[in-house]
Each structure stands twice: as C-alpha cells, then as structure tokens.
Amino acid sequence: MEIVEVDRVGSSLLDCPIPLGVCSQRINEVDREARIRMAKKTEKTASESDETRLKKKVAAKVAENKSPKGDEALRSLQKRLRRTQRKRRALALRKKNSASQKTAAPAAK
Numbered sequence: 001m002e003i004v005e006v007d008r009v010g011s012s013l014l015d016c017p018i019p020l021g022v023c024s025q026r027i028n029e030v031d032r033e034a035r036i037r038m039a040k041k042t043e044k045t046a047s048e049s050d051e052t053r054l055k056k057k058v059a060a061k062v063a064e065n066k067s068p069k070g071d072e073a074l075r076s077l078q079k080r081l082r083r084t085q086r087k088r089r090a091l092a093l094r095k096k097n098s099a100s101q102k103t104a105a106p107a108a109k
Contacts, residue, residue, distance in 0.1 A: 051088065054081040 058081055061074040 051081065051084045054084060 054077060058074065058077050061071065061077060065071050065074060
C-alpha cells in the first residue's frame with residue numbers, strides 16, 4: 001500500500017491512487033486500533049497504581065541483588081518511586097488546602 005500525505009483540507013485524498021473507500025477504511029481501522037490500545041492502557045492503571053507497581057519492582061530488585069550500591073536500574077526505579085510518591089503527597093496537600101479554604105470562605109461572609 002502506498003503512503004499518501006494528507007493535508008488539512010484533505011484534497012490529496014482525491015488524488016490518492018488507492019480508491020477513497022480503502023483510504024478511509026484504513027484510517028478508521030487505525031483509529032479503532034488506537035482506541036483499543038488506550039482502553040487496555042487504562043484498564044492496567046485502574047487495577048493497580050504506578051506507585052504499587054514500582055514498589056513491587058523495587059522490592060524484587062532489592063531481594064535479587066546482594067549489593068544494591070552499583071545497580072543503576074534499581075537506582076532509577078527508586079527515583080521513579082520517590083517521584084510518584086512526591087506527586088501523590090503534593091496532590092493530597094493541595095486538595096486539603098483547597099478544601100480548608102473553601103470552608104473558611106463561607107464562614108468569613
């Protein structure tokens with residue numbers, strides 16, 4: 001199949017050597033595949049959080065290694081875990097602060 005470059009107007013679809021139905025069918029097929037991939041991705045994140053997965057990976061790496069000092073993969077996993085924990089804690093703090101400000105605002109009026 002020949003790759004056809006399409007501009008925003010879509011005029012090159014008219015010049016397409018492949019019949020228009022086949023081009024649009026392929027576009028719909030690719031779009032459907034992308035939606036399926038995204039659905040699978042969200043299913044995975046819904047079952048367990050990134051933090052939980054990272055904790056499991058770090059625990060497995062620590063149990064596997066006798067000297068974790070020189071293991072770059074373990075170090076990067078630990079850094080990712082710390083980063084996700086910081087993000088979670090910051091979000092919880094922002095929610096807490098905004099909730100207290102919302103309750104304090106009506107009392108001041």
